Amino acid sequence: MAELAAGAWSWIQENPGRAAVCAAGGVAVAAPALVAGPALAVAGFGANGIVGGSIAAGVQSGIGNVVAGGLFATLQSAAMAGYGAAAVNGVVQVGGALGVVGAVLKSDTPDLRKLNPLERIQYVLNGDNKDGGSWSDFDLKGTCLKSDIVKVAKQSWDDVTLDKLVDMTKATPQLVERLKGIKESLGKY
Missing domain, CATH: 1.10.10 (Arc Repressor Mutant, subunit A)
Known part of the structure; x- marks a missing residue:
């Protein structure tokens, strides 16, 4: 067990960028709401609806009537902890897992x-x-x-x-x- 920990620590020291991607991917997989919530908020999808003057407000004004079950409605639902939360969290988890796999499998050959x-x-x-x-x-x-x-x-x-x-x-x-x-x-x- 000590050898495994020493090997992991050595890898982290030699590959700090890849280790950071693995850590972020691990958070995304284990607790996707910690990633999705702030990302939705930055885009303007709030717990009480679309935030005025945000990117989401601009998109909504451009698309007009929002279709139920569509991407925009699903993102707003996720921000309000509704049905869209499961879909958005699933996408975040898949992205986190792909990030970890990509970081681990990345070639050691320098650019x-x-x-x-x-x-x-x-x-x-x-x-x-x-x-x-x-x-x-x-x-x-x-x-x-x-x-x-x-x-x-x-x-x-x-x-x-x-x-x-x-x-x-x-x-x-x-x-x-x-x-x-x-x-x-x-x-x-």
């Missing part, structure tokens, strides 16, 4: 667009990707700009080992030509 140029290239060179990808799988056009390679070459060319350089050249013959061009352009600076 390469959010990494700085050095991190972007080192991610692939170091084999940090959990998908088992290698330099040969690295799409230079989709995830890495030529300027990124120039920046990395300027910042950390010494960090690239001979083995990694050999792997890169074996994997992509075109990369050899690109590296030669980068090396020549670096000599000009």
